[in-house]
Amino acid sequence: MLKATAISKIYETAAGPVPVLENVYLTLNQGEAISIMGPSGCGKSTLLHILGLLDPPTAGTYEFGGVQPWTLDEKEQARIRNGKIGFIFQDHCLLPQCTVLENVLAPLVVGEQDDDAEARARDLLRRAGLGERLDHFPSQLSGGEKQRVAIVRAIIRKPAMLLCDEPTGNLDQATAWQVLELLAELRRELQCILIIVTHSAEIAAEFPRQFLVRGGRLVRTE
Helix, strand or coil, X not given: CEEEEEEEEEEEECCEEEEEEEEEEEEECCCCEEEEECCCCCCHHXXXXXXXXXXXXXXXXXXXXXXXXXXXXXXHHHHHHHHHEEEEECCCCXXXXXXXXXXXXXXXXXXXXXXXXXXXXHHXXXXXXXXXXXXXXXXXXXXXXXXXXXXXXXXXXXXXXXXXXXXXXXXXXXXXXXXXXXXXXXXXXXXXXXXXXXXXHHHHCCCCEEEEEECCEEEECC
């Protein structure tokens, strides 16, 4: 379960404080999926970074998996981030020197080891249509293939939450829908929380709960 209460974020700059988020409230149970829209710079990515333990809030409380992770030390936050949260970005962020399989297994270099991970990675890559690409490098893949690798990498530890920041932003329409279908299928299997930030109204409308960041606040729209 995820519960954000009165989350605010202010960035201090040379020109003075810049408020980005103000009194954001959000509660999600396991298995729920939502979309978040809003113009560039409105705070969508900032909210994902707070929920994903990448950037602390200025004010408010955040509970995830029964704990308040922003009250923990950095080591515990890193453990939660690596083991319970999967990230998917607009830029796939694959390691260019590693093969497809090696990229998927990269999150397992640190943290708890998993003896079944490689077999699971191979199976997931096959299901994602990449069974013949295991030994290929990112430079040999299409944009859609790279993003599917990023999705498999994000779920290799069976996370409790998937955070997706414009995961289809660099893809053509047909490939974007393929990526979205893969995300939906894996979310159902894992019963994880799925939060997707998107500029596409069509993609946002596919989610049972839809939100908009407006004036620093999170507003439900559907």
